[in-house]
Amino acid sequence: MTSARRCALCYGFDGDLTRKKGQIAHIDQDRTNADESNLVYLCLEHHDEYDSRTSQVKGISEAEVRTYKTRLLDAIAASEHWHSPRQESVAGAKADAIRGHDERLFREANDLMPEGDLLHLVDQLQSDDSYFMSQAHRLDKFRSFFSETGNQFIDPDVSGKLQALLESLDSLLLFLATHFFVFPESQNYPEDLRLCMYPRLNVDRDGDGTSESMQRYDNFQAQLDIAAKAVRNAYKEYRLVVKHYLYL
Ligand SMILES: [Zn+2]
Structure with a gap:
């Protein structure tokens, strides 16, 4: 037979x-x-x-x-x-399962740091040179979520864009941890402290207004702007490939 x-x-x-x-x-x-x-x-x-x-x-x-x-x-x-259609449907089912996995991953990560909150933080950094501790914590949770076992995208395009985003987040978080300080020193909500970039160089905060301070501040501001823009662009590309592939 x-x-x-x-x-x-x-x-x-x-x-x-x-x-x-x-x-x-x-x-x-x-x-x-x-x-x-x-x-x-x-x-x-x-x-x-x-x-x-x-x-x-x-x-x-x-x-x-x-x-x-x-x-x-x-x-x-x-x-x-x-x-046969059956085998095509098996391949289809496999693709659906992969997509389901990646979709769950995207949603879980998005719950940790929703798009709107992330973009708001980037705006705030660029316009006010400040952030709240809770925002940095969430960004850090979003980042470390993807280093946990099983939390890797299967789709190579999404995975690639995510890697680029994570690298830009590493740089930004390092910058925030290095160049920002609690300001003002006494705050109404100490459970969620506000931090500002070099308040003693910023004439609108604690700065002395000398041209040397202002020059140094401008220099840091330019670096912050680059780091923030990198995150914004990387996030946009990540979001675009997720939309294209997961229809989300
Ligand atoms: Zn039969």
């Missing part, structure tokens, strides 16, 4: 080339006639149907079965069963 577990009647009636649980049936229903030409592989359902027919009931004829068997063997010989 070369029917590769495909049922001759499933194929004959429906063009169904998917693999089925089944049995070898005797076309003439004579169990002693085991000649190859008298054997056909049928799925369990069609096997029952074919076996239970009586001469009084107009069921599936021997001639039909032989015709479908021949057609099926031709299709198998032409490897048509390798491209």
Whole structure:
């Protein structure tokens, strides 16, 4: 038998080339006639149907079965069963599972640091040179979430854009940790402290207003601007590839 577990009647009636649980049936229903030409592989359902027919009931004829068997063997010989809808749907199911995994990952990370909050932080850094401790914590959680086991995107495009984003976040967080200080020193909500970039160089804060201080401040401001822009751009690209691939 070369029917590769495909049922001759499933194929004959429906063009169904998917693999089925089944049995070898005797076309003439004579169990002693085991000649190859008298054997056909049928799925369990069609096997029952074919076996239970009586001469009084107009069921599936021997001639039909032989015709479908021949057609099926031709299709198998032409490897048509390798491209059956079932196998395409298996590949589709696998792609869906990967997409489901990546989608869950995106959503979990997005809960830690939603797009709006991240962009708001970047705006605030660029316009006010300040942030709150809680914002940096969330950004850091978002970043470390992706270093946990199993929290890696499977899709290579999303994964690549995420890597670029994480690198830009590393730089920004390092900058924030190095060049920002609690300001003002006494705050109304000490549980969420506000930090500012070099308040003693900033004439609007504690700065002395000398040109040297202002020059140094401008220099740091330019560095902050570069780090913030890098995050904004990397996030935009990450978000775009997620949208394209996960439709989110
Ligand atoms: Zn069948």
